[in-house]
Amino acid sequence: MAETVAFDPVDLQILRLLQNDARTTYRDLAAQVGVAPSTCLDRVARLRRSGVILGRELRLDPAKLGRGLEALLSVQLRPHRRELVGPFVERIRALSESRALFHLAGPDDYLVHVAVADTADLQRLVLDEFTSRREVARVETRLIFQQWSCGPLLPPARDGSAAS
Amino acid sequence: MAETVAFDPVDLQILRLLQNDARTTYRDLAAQVGVAPSTCLDRVARLRRSGVILGRELRLDPAKLGRGLEALLSVQLRPHRRELVGPFVERIRALSESRALFHLAGPDDYLVHVAVADTADLQRLVLDEFTSRREVARVETRLIFQQWSCGPLLPPARDGSAAS
DNA sequence: GCTGAAACGAGTCCTAG
């Protein structure tokens, strides 16, 4: 859980390359980073053990799966107590329409990123799964016109001024 | 760009498995789906060509990379004209702190998901990259307490009532 | 379009430096 402070340039380069394609072979990885394939294998195994690498996921096109409409739902819970929060979160996560869920600081307690077929589907989702729930005090829906993923989350980009 | 309506149960199962681990071998895939490895290879190639599979990405832990604090920034642009939008989007996407960017319908034009080191870093980011820009009329910052990823985006879950 | 086997190439382990 702590910040695993030590990352070689080699580690970072490996992460960068794997972010572009998680299926890059260790051979290619090795060639591009400048170490032996077996070393790459070792590095990646260590990175996995350290917890930096949480998984290798497929990025899919929601539109191609009949989910051409995406939206963000700001949800405000009524009492916002722990007993309500757990079940609410689990229910939302289990919805096939949910893509991501955030617990936020601020007036809106939760933000839910959903992908649906069309506006009728969105209306159904909001009515049946959100506003009909007792603990949900308010839901604000914002359509997503367009979205972009932003670079590879690397590097930390620090100078020598790291306060450990 | 259109909805590629046709997906076998085999295709869907393959997508489901690859979502859990994009590096699942075609051999394992075949064993779990119930077809030959060569068929899996063929299916995946077709899925890639169809555009459903956009990429194989690594999921990393931001905290382990010195980015333990995440936030959502709601940004309102002043005139919100096309000439301003393009450069703004490109600049935000290029920031190493940005994780995702959404163009929204509603009073807040953009939502930016950022990952930073600490509150000081967040303040610097907001001041230097957002409020200092002429086209940015307002920025609202909401911290992320916790976040969850939500299931594998599959299946479309439709009955026979598909209107082609 | 799916299968199975065979050839090729990559992943993995081990030993040594």
Added chain:
DNA sequence: CTAGGACTCGTTTCAGC
């Protein structure tokens, strides 16, 4: 920790169904 080699296993192709 890294490199190189050898063995194992996965991927890919192709002929046949």
